[in-house]
């Protein structure tokens with residue numbers, strides 16, 4: 401985080417401006433504030449900055465989210481961290497906390513992709529990014545983009561490659577600390593560890609606001625989408641990709657009903673167990689879908705169950721590891737919502753977004769790109 405980024409932010413509690421705490425002095429690396437704290441100029445709430453990442457959680461939830469290093473920095477810079485209290489936290493909030501924990505495992509342990517993967521042509525590459533978030537490249541160059549639920553940095557990397565002026569990332573999990581390492585030195589990025597439903601971003605600061613493969617995992621997706629749009633200036637582009645309800649019978653009819661059972665397993669066990677259906681699916685992709693799609697006329701191949709999704713997986717998830725990790729991703733999510741087309745249209749309408757593009761991609765997700773009015 402740099403000093404010039406601070407005016408883009410505000411207090412979670414009262415939305416007042418923030419200022420850098422001078423005492424104790426922040427730790428700087430050139431223009432980057434590596435360690436320190438921001439303080440609300442009205443209510444005096446403090447937010448730690450850890451390894452350049454602004455950490456923004458409501459005070460009462462800090463014990464549930466902070467890593468040991470974040471806690472240490474918070475204490476050094478006078479951030480109040482109350483004792484953990486299980487009782488005050490409602491069930492949905494607990495599932496949101498579990499969401500952060502699960503994806504921390506996914507991106508820090510199970511699927512630690514890096515620059516080679518981002519430059520490759522599989523799922524982490526540029527082509528896959530633009531399939532789900534189909535923004536014109538010329539609308540990215542020199543613009544300020546916000547990536548909501550940015551994971552380990554896939555979207556941030558591709559937006560930077562297209563010449564974004566600044567990419568702001570809001571991500572609830574500690575995988576956000578991996579993002580800077582993926583970028584070229586000097587790439588302008590503002591990293592915020594926060595829940596997108598409790599956003600520290602000021603309104604109207606961005607030209608592009610995107611959330612890819614993630615809004616379905618947010619405790620209150622309506623609030624999350626409202627914040628995504630609020631961050632945009634009028635005329636800005638909002639792009640999301642989410643699970644679709646339509647056609648997605650494997651998720652709604654099989655995976656979701658099994659989750660109460662599967663979620664009794666430790667996460668690591670669930671990860672390794674995912675290699676069992678992963679191996680079956682991997683075999684199906686290689687020895688059933690791929691050859692049949694070469695042999696059959698397209699109109700007949702299209703009749704195979706979930707054909708477009710399977711063809712896509714055969715092409716972009718070429719290894720057993722990628723297929724199994726995708727299954728793990730689908731089964732571990734503590735919160736998953738499946739959107740209907742009308743709900744997508746209603747989300748846009750309710751937030752003053754004119755729909756420019758709405759498409760069911762690979763029969764399992766909706767992509768909605770709209771323009772803030």
Ligand SMILES: C[S@@+](CC[C@H](N)C(=O)[O-])C[C@H]1O[C@@H](n2cnc3c(N)ncnc32)[C@H](O)[C@@H]1O
Pocket residue numbers: 496499500503504548549550551552553554555570571572573594595596597611612613614617618619729
């Ligand atoms: C399926 S992953 C997608 C990550 C990234 N968008 C990508 O496609 O590579 C979902 C991400 O959403 C994040 N997430 C879930 N709920 C969130 C919330 N309320 N606020 C911010 N991030 C959230 C998770 O931590 C996880 O990294």
